[in-house]
Amino acid sequence: MNSVDRIYALTFARVYPMYVQKAERKNRTQQDVDKLICWLTGYDKTALEQQIAKQSSFETFFAEAPQLHPNCQLIKGAICGIRVEEIEDNLVQNVRYLDKIIDELAKGKAMEKIMR
Template identity: 60%
Template sequence: MAKHRIFTMSFAKVYPNYVQKAEKKDKTKAQVDELIRWLTGYSQDGLEEQLEKENDFETFFAEAPHMNPARKSIKGVICGIRVEEIEDPLMQEIRYLDKLIDELARGKKFENIKRD
């Protein structure tokens, strides 16, 4: 079975869209980065290194230092699909990130987005 197209997309190519979506709602790149770091365990330097390498989503998540166990509490619909019901583990990780960015852009309190 062929890989889903998003798995082979460069994370660095999609990242500006995350930032742009947040900035349109008066949120910041720093907040986007903090959410990505919260989810994946990357340091800021590690995140920037991933962006420089232009790794695909599959590699980006495979190399993540420590996926936050609290991510399993992320619920809701993104792209018309409930994130908690996605069966493919990589697709679920990608959609967790999408959901975090979506919540940031929708004005949810930053402390509540991180689910700590």
């Protein structure tokens, strides 16, 4: 199974706790993680919790997102050695956008700078 297939097979609910743990290890909070996810996807807190509760796949999670933030194309850089701005598969790119902003959070970047 290649990395694209793995992303299509993953549920958001399975990865979400890892995002929170990564942030908390660097003295950031679950609220910071939620704020970034909501910024990127347009979900509010209640809708985000519903996506987690229903074990949505990443495909469903992004398909049902109210609206990706128009500035998400400004998210640049490499995740796992791949530049997020060069990814052609929309779902994979959206997941990597999310990975990248959580990574920036864990590295101590200011929320205002992450939410471009």
